[in-house]
Amino acid sequence: MKGKEKTEEQLIDELAKLHQQISELQKLNIKHQQIEENLRESEEKYRILSEATTDCILIEAVEGRILECNTAGAKIYGYTKEEMIDLTLADLVPEEFFKKLPRVITDKETSNGIFVPRISKKKDGTIFPTEIATKIVNIGGKSRLIAYIRDITERKKAEETLQKSQQEFASLFNSSPEALVYVNEKSSILNINPRFTELFGYTLEEVKGRNLDDGMIHPPNKIEEGKWLTKKSLKGYFYFETIRKKKDGTLFPVAISGSQVIIDGQLKGLIGIFQDITERKKMEKELERLAHYDVLTGCYSRGYGLNLLEQQIKTAKRKKNPILLLYLDVDKFKEINDTYGHKEGDRILKKVVQLFKSTLREIDIICRIGGDEFLLILPDNSLNNAPLIRERLSKNLEKLNQKLDKPYKIDFSIGLSYYNPYNPLSIEELIRIADENMYEEKKKKKEGK
Structure with missing residues (x-):
């Protein structure tokens, strides 16, 4: 055993966050320079994590084809990293064992992040013992198998x-x-x-x-x-x-x-x-924090925030309580970024999240959907509560702008939707409605209405 081990689950979450960031940035058409900057930062974090371990990390298609591999993984199996790409499970395990595996891996066939024994095969045909932890994750809208493989030959x-x-x-x-x-x-x-x-x-x-x-x-x-x-x-x-x-x-x-x-x-x-x-436990906690929270603002990440919304909806359905959703976009954020720089834009996003936290209740959920868009999830609230919440946000925003005393003013466009337990909508529908309402408000602002 090694003195410092990193669990596959933490690496999975960090990798999923990387790909989610890339996907969101592309959807929002943020300036190419910002995409490259954020991408390089995220890739460097993942590279450090994956290359620091002596164990194998694979990203596979659910049918078993290898899409990505770290250096240690290639070394364990006797291949170069380039040779590992597009190999299949048939290349990495004995033939008899491969015959027992399903052709398409689902959640039922994974170990859900827990290490289980496996016999593996090197490039030269050598059979050796390993432990493998696997989990299905969604990367860029596609199901991918993350495998964390440990050579236990010496043990x-x-x-x-x-x-x-x-x-x-x-x-x-x-x-x-x-x-x-x-x-x-x-x-x-x-x-x-x-x-x-x-x-x-x-x-x-x-x-x-x-x-x-x-x-x-x-x-x-x-x-x-x-x-x-x-x-x-x-x-x-x-x-x-x-x-x-x-x-x-x-x-x-x-x-x-x-x-x-x-x-x-x-x-x-x-x-x-x-x-x-x-x-290792300290690193696990840090990786969990990175997976659950937006690194820049400290609010919940998109993926974790949507998981919390799913849990809130289950509770609301059982207790017959409503949930109010606010989809917010920082107005003219791109112009501020272009004029005053990305550091100033980052400061605005941090201040906006601080504003949300000071305005909302502790039980309310704040998550960054991507770029300058945020989703606020307010349990036990309906559209009837929306005017008061808007008023509180507006007053606190006015105070924030006075305090910052910048040549620009921070403002939001807000779209609303709410979960009605007696006429429930899916999460996708709730977000779509709020998103559309937000863009409708933004459009009216541009038209001067």
């Missing part, structure tokens, strides 16, 4: 060596980069390696003979979990992520796996492997 070799050679056991045990504990069949600690001492703070003299599950390395609410994991390890290899405790009381996230120690056909004990995943 498998280590496990087999521990089982086969009692003489080599001590060397492997003590030199392992992961924290190892050796317990007998009753969970009494027989040995720990240097990394275990480094990670948990206990020496061998302090723990030898103690029961691993007595709470020494467990928070109070994890003691029963520890006992369950010990029983699970008696049935074979396992992998589990949880929280454990250092000698000084510090709690930290850890990945635990375990294997049986079989000597001369008899169970002699268990090897518990502990991996500190603190840094």
Whole structure:
């Protein structure tokens, strides 16, 4: 195992965000220079994330054809990145295994981001063990399979060596980069390696003979979990992520796996492997934040905002409550960008979101649809509440313009629609109606009405 691992799910969300940004910018016909600038920034983020990992990341069509591959992925399979493009699953797995796979992958056939075992095949025909996590995502309106593949050859070799050679056991045990504990069949600690001492703070003299599950390395609410994991390890290899405790009381996230120690056909004990995943968890949280929030303004991203709208509609349908939608566009935003620069445009978008947050309730949802367009989702509100909300926005906008004291004035065009639980419309229809109403208001402004 590696000290720092990145989960496929985080990489998936970051990649989906990249393609969504590209799609939205193209639809809005934003100036080519701005598209290139945003594209380069997003591509650089994805490149850093994908190229930093030692594991394989593939983007595939649902029928199995490879569309994109990172450098580590090509290296794992013995190809160049260029050779990997347009290969299919038939090129990467043994023939017998490929025959069992469906020709078109759907959500049911994916692992939903959880690593599962797989046997893979290199360019030269070498068969090797891997773990794969897969998920279907929508990129540019098309279903794509994201695969995060880990070569576990070395880990498998280590496990087999521990089982086969009692003489080599001590060397492997003590030199392992992961924290190892050796317990007998009753969970009494027989040995720990240097990394275990480094990670948990206990020496061998302090723990030898103690029961691993007595709470020494467990928070109070994890003691029963520890006992369950010990029983699970008696049935074979396992992998589990949880929280454990250092000698000084510090709690930290850890990945635990375990294997049986079989000597001369008899169970002699268990090897518990502990991996500190603190840094990986921090990266997961950061990637989740990037996936859920618009990087520039801090409001919800388009994809996550629409997911929240879907959840709100389900709640509104059950409780028979309305939902008010406001589709807003910053007037003359392109002119401001062209005249005062993109940095000034970015500042306007940030100020606009701050205005929304100061005007609306905490339960209201603000998401950036793309460019200078925003969607406000107001639960338990109908069109009857719209005039008051418009008035509050208008007053706060006037104060904002006075405070900024710029040669231009920020203004909105607003389109309304609302979810009626007694005459429900789809999300697509609700947004279409609000969008059309917004453009109608913008048109009237241009005509001076």
